[in-house]
Amino acid sequence: MSFKTIFVKLIIIVAAIEFILMTSFHFLLLLPPFLELVVDVFLLALLSTPFIYHFVLRPIEAVFIRQKKLEESMLHLSNQFIDNIDHEFDKKLESVLKVASDAxxxxxxxxxxxxxxxxxxxxHRYIKNDKYPLLLPNTIDQEDTAYLNDKLQHKQSLFFCQNEDSDQHLIKIFNVKNGCILILPMFSREILEGFICFQTxxxxxxxxxxxxxxxxxAQMIINAMKRHAVDQQLKKYSNALMQTGDAVCITDKSGIIEYVNPAFEELSKYKQNELIGQKTSIMRSGFHDNxxxxxxxxxxxxxxxxxxxFVNKNKSxxxxxxxxxxxxIKNDEGEVTNYLSTGRDITQRKAMENALRELATKDKLTNVFNRNQCDLFYENLIERIDKEHNLYLLLFDIDNFKHINDTFGHHQGDSVLKKIASLVQEAIRPEDILIRWGGEEFIIMSISxxxxxxxxFAERIRITVASSTYDEIPQVTIxxxxxKHDTGMSKEMLFEQADQAMYHAKKEGKNRVYHFRDTQTI
Incomplete structure (x- = not known):
């Protein structure tokens, strides 16, 4: 029996009962017309109450109950990601699916x-009622993905059932054998990232x-998934920064430190809490100028x-x-928000470079400049001379040095070389250049x-050497x-003249200073 038939029969029964009651009250009680009308209305309302409740009040109540349930579901969904989104993320997604499905x-x-x-x-999948199982595919192949994307690209939802009106390709993709499928696309910045599928x-x-x-x-889930992916990426980068051997520092636009990694702490000897909020100038050594x-x-x-x-200074x-x-570091608008510095300690490398440079520029025995640096210093000094100053070359040789080596041994000879180099280095000015020219010969380039x-100046050097003591050797002289460098003179000519002057000093009895100009009068 249909619902319509039952409803018609109930109306007839209620009308008959109401007619009998109203007739009975009319003939038995003999009420005045006004009271009779009141009784009729009361009986009519009393008998109509079940119908009013069933067909009027109950649907209204159902609407309010459904609305309240929807509001509770919305509130419940809102609470799913209030706390740390990264904590038990998979369970949170399942919880959102469960709340949405249970609603x-x-x-x-x-x-x-x-x-x-x-x-x-x-x-993820949440099965609320396995009474109506649906074998949703674990993956959708490339061809079907392209078809589905085309369907979802400009849709807010897609609802289809196993009937002639539905898209049979979609029916095949989702293996719909009973019930219906609701698909809600998930967009992030207007880009399709996935979808939620519900079986009904x-x-x-x-x-x-x-x-x-x-x-x-659906929007909550895609937002959470994107944020979770970003958090995971940031965590990966953070772990990389924490574990890298390079010193990493992040500052704001004005150079205030916001982050340092352990390698930076190790290099600077400052703890992280001592650096955060400080300017990077806390490490300045004063070595670099403005x-x-x-x-x-x-x-x-x-x-x-x-x-x-950089030459920096640590906490010690x-x-x-x-x-x-x-x-x-720039934001999406291209504005600079922060600065990132990465550095590594090259102190040992610099020390090694300096040592190698010393080997390349200094004489190993005497620790004064070697012959290789002569051209460089010569050019620098030539640029510094002016009308009031001249460049002079002093070439000196240790007298009887072969006899010292033969008599006292090469060890004593080396000791004499080192001692004379040290004495002369202390006697000359900082701007003068001392070079070991070779063997027992040295040159001094000086502007005077x-x-x-x-x-x-030359006499003072000669006297300093001659008046010093040299262990077993009675006396050492030079x-x-x-x-003197004149306009148009080459370096080779300057050296040749100094060599000739030294030869005359040797010839005249040694332990003396001879100027090249004096050789011209001989």
Whole structure:
């Protein structure tokens, strides 16, 4: 018997009962017309109450109950990711699916699909009611993914059932054998990232407000998945920064330190809490001038990368060399928000380079400059001379040095060479250059005002050497030859004149200073 037939019969029965009661009251009680009308209305209302409740009040109550359930579901969904999204993330996604599915009696299965390159992969599934099982595919192949994307690209939802009106390709993709499928695409910045799929055992489509709840759940899930992916990426980068051997520092635009990694702490000897909030100038050693730092800031503020070697000072006041690269960090609008510096300790490398440079530029025995540096110093001094000053070359040789070696041994000979180099180095001015020319010969390049002053300078060196003691050797003397650089003179001519002057000093009895100009009068 249909619902319509039952409803008609109930109406007839109620009308008959009401007619009998009203007739009985009319003939038995003999009430006045007004009271009779009141009794009739009362009886009519009393008999109509079940129908009013069933057909008027109950639907209204159902609407309010459904609305309250939807509001509770919305609130429950909102609370799913209030705390740390990274904590038990998979369980949180399952919880959102569960809340969304439990809010609707018709839903039996919910699943999240994530777009991975050119295919969809099932991310999570929640089975609410396995009475209506659905074998949702774990993956959707490339061809079907392209077809599904085309369907979802401009849709807010997609609802289809196993009937002639539905898309048979979709029916085949999702293996729909009973019930219906509701698909809600998940967009991030208008890019399709995946979808949520719900199975329903009812063919009744969802109301607009119900769809809004499910669409809200879909948006929550994609937002959470994207944020979780970013958090995982940041965690990976953070772990890399923590474990790298390079010293990493992140500052704000004004150079206030916001982050340092353990390698930076190890290099600077400061703890992280001592550095956060401080300016990077806390490590300045004073070695670099303002021009250096102005160039640095001009480079990085223009968006370019700065690369250079720094001499910094750690917490203990010890200087260290750091090879550092500084880059700007920009936001989506291209504005600089932070600066990132990565550096490594090159103190040992610098020490080794200096040592190698010393080997290349200094004489190993006497520790004065070797012959290889002569041209460089000569050119530098030539550029410094002016009308009031002249460049002079002093070439000196240890007298009777072969006899010292033969008599006292080469060890004593080396000792004499070192002692004379040390004595002369202390006697000359900082701007003068002492070079071991070879064997027992040395040269001094010096800028002086006139011949007299340089002659006095040379005599002072000669006397210093002659008056010093040399262990077992009674006395050691030197013969010095002087030459003056004139306009148009080559370096070779200057050296040749000094050599001739030294030869005359030797010839005249040694232990004396001879100027080249004096040889011209002989």
């Amino acid at each position: 609707f009696n018709d839903i039996s299965v919910g699943a999240i699909y994530e777009l991975n390159d050119t295919t969809y992969r099932q991310y 055992f009812s063919t009744q489509e969802f109301h607009h407000d119900e769809l809004l709840i499910l669409m809200f759940a 021009t250096f730092y102005d160039g640095l800031w001009n480079t990085i503020e223009s968006g370019k990368q700065f690369h250079g070697d 006041g010890i200087l260290y060399h750091e090879e550092k690269t500084i880059s700007s 005002e006139n011949d007299h002053s340089i002659q006095m 013969s010095i030859g002087l030459s």
